[in-house]
Amino acid sequence: MADRSLVQIAFYAALVAVLGLVPAIYLPWTGPVPITAQTLGIMLAGIMLGPVRGALAVLLFLFVVALGAPFLSGGRGGFAWFYSTSGGFLIGFPFGAFAAGLVMRATRELSVLVSAAMAAAIGGILVIYAFGVPGMAFWGNMSLAKAATIAGGFIPGDVIKVCLAALIAQTIARGLPSALVSRN
Amino acid sequence: MISVYLQGDSWAHQVPAGLKLLAVALASLALFQVTSLWVYLICLCVVLLCYASLGRAGLAQLKLLRALSFFLVLLALMHWYSDTLHDGALAIVRLLTMVLAANFVSVTTRMDDMMAAVQPLFRPLALVGLSPRKAALGVTLVLRFAPHMLVVYGMLREAWRARTGSRNSWRLLAPFAIQSLRMSDNVAEALKARGGADGLSA
Numbered sequence: 001m002a003d004r005s006l007v008q009i010a011f012y013a014a015l016v017a018v019l020g021l022v023p024a025i026y027l028p029w030t031g032p033v034p035i036t037a038q039t040l041g042i043m044l045a046g047i048m049l050g051p052v053r054g055a056l057a058v059l060l061f062l063f064v065v066a067l068g069a070p071f072l073s074g075g076r077g078g079f080a081w082f083y084s085t086s087g088g089f090l091i092g093f094p095f096g097a098f099a100a101g102l103v104m105r106a107t108r109e110l111s112v113l114v115s116a117a118m119a120a121a122i123g124g125i126l127v128i129y130a131f132g133v134p135g136m137a138f139w140g141n142m143s144l145a146k147a148a149t150i151a152g153g154f155i156p157g158d159v160i161k162v163c164l165a166a167l168i169a170q171t172i173a174r175g176l177p178s179a180l181v182s183r184n
Numbered sequence: 185m186i187s188v189y190l191q192g193d194s195w196a197h198q199v200p201a202g203l204k205l206l207a208v209a210l211a212s213l214a215l216f217q218v219t220s221l222w223v224y225l226i227c228l229c230v231v232l233l234c235y236a237s238l239g240r241a242g243l244a245q246l247k248l249l250r251a252l253s254f255f256l257v258l259l260a261l262m263h264w265y266s267d268t269l270h271d272g273a274l275a276i277v278r279l280l281t282m283v284l285a286a287n288f289v290s291v292t293t294r295m296d297d298m299m300a301a302v303q304p305l306f307r308p309l310a311l312v313g314l315s316p317r318k319a320a321l322g323v324t325l326v327l328r329f330a331p332h333m334l335v336v337y338g339m340l341r342e343a344w345r346a347r348t349g350s351r352n353s354w355r356l357l358a359p360f361a362i363q364s365l366r367m368s369d370n371v372a373e374a375l376k377a378r379g380g381a382d383g384l385s386a
Contacts, residue, residue: 078290
């Protein structure tokens with residue numbers, strides 16, 4: 001692994017961390033469900049770095065969190081959170097980034113905006129929930145359907161993040177094309 | 185260093201990090217064989233006593249429950265609605281026990297010690313030709329990048345405020361990403377100029 005890759009991986013791991021420090025926002029049409037910026041970072045890691053490096057960046061982020069850095073949304077840190085209802089989502093994060101990177105690569109001919117939106121939706125929502133919902137059912141001692149109902153409340157916020165991720169990816173692709181490693 | 189670690193020299197601080205991690209791992213495996221609410225409640229009390237043994241600062245660490253409360257309320261409502269209160273109580277007490285027990289290890293272990301305790305896990309990387317030290321360098325880079333990114337964002341936000349009067353905007357995200365990406369390019373070049381990540385082991 002080249003040094004540049006290591007720095008890129010660390011960069012996106014730090015980006016996911018910093019986005020976790022952004023305070024949760026509450027929007028009128030999403031009810032009492034907090035919207036945090038953390039998964040925006042997961043989407044961007046996959047979109048910008050491609051599957052392998054994107055997933056490694058997220059793994060590095062989770063590792064730093066597990067060591068005790070308070071980088072999870074809401075200022076949480078330590079490996080304790082892998083034992084909570086959101087533990088499944090955390091495990092899904094690297095897979096989500098990997099899937100986003102794969103989609104980015106598979107849709108090479110499409111414009112960055114469209115391609116990144118698809119990557120963010122599939123990797124950042126579909127794949128992460130595929131891990132998160134069973135995790136929630138397991139820790140919450142409830143059926144998958146109920147866990148899905150609770151998790152569903154977070155989807156509107158995630159759709160906003162998909163749009164943001166696509167816009168940011170497009171802007172970076174214009175302003176600093178070399179940073180779109182997934183397509184180089 | 186930014187961490188959930190609590191400075192101190194209690195009995196729990198003196199237990200080796202590896203031992204604490206092993207204890208929590210074994211406890212989590214054992215607790216899943218149990219379905220009795222009473223056993224969980226006793227375990228929870230033991231964990232709470234551990235926090236209490238650290239004194240007032242230890243008990244203050246229980247503030248992490250605030251971050252959990254949203255989900256616990258949701259969980260309780262869900263189980264109340266579907267008339268499975270016993271399952272709900274079990275889930276909540278189990279969750280509290282495990283989160284608090286694992287967090288106790290984080291609170292009483294310095295990040296360096298934690299890193300040293302898990303370092304052997306990276307040894308297999310050497311088999312595929314990767315230096316295990318790269319993981320450590322990666323962690324260091326993340327811990328340095330994160331505060332730097334906050335500085336970059338802070339400067340952009342001040343400029344934005346001076347020009348528009350409004351405080352914050354999603355429009356800052358793109359210039360923030362580009363500016364901080366440039367910074368990471370510089371770091372990559374600086375690292376290369378100094379012999380790269382492998383140069384560290386020399």
